[in-house]
Amino acid sequence: MKTLTALFAAAALAVGANVALADVPAHEISALEKAGTVQSLQKLADVAKAKxxxxxxxxxxxxxxxxxxxxKVELRDAQNVEWDVDLDAKTGEVLKDKQDT
Structure with a gap:
């Protein structure tokens, strides 16, 4: 019985972790943009490319x-260097701009 309880606890933690950090499905993005929860992804991509x-x-x-x-945006510049740029999707603030190593 203890093994079964531990198994359920581990599964619950794994499910909780996935909810805390998850890719947003494409079909939900339009609704988030319309509600003003996130900026247009095109606008955010333009901010990343401007860096x-x-x-x-x-x-x-x-x-x-x-x-x-x-x-999260991955870019490749003219010198073939890869960059990772993370933006707050609501404000457009650049949170990370780091060369991919």
Whole structure:
């Protein structure tokens, strides 16, 4: 019985962790933008690209991290250097701008 209880507790923790940090499904993004919960992802992408003029976006995703929406952008600049830029999806504030190593 103790093993079964421990198994359920571990499963509950794993599910809770996924809720705290999760990719936002594409079908929910439009509603978040319309409600003003997040800025337009195009506008946020433009902010990220402005940090590295001439760079192209190689990947992006919107994540819900503990109730805060973060837009994560991966870029490749003209010198083939990769960058990770994280933005607060509501305010557009740059939270991270770091060379990918």
């Amino acid at each position: 590295h003029p001439g760079a192209t976006i190689t990947d992006s995703e919107l994540e819900n991290e503990y109730g805060r929406y973060i837009f």
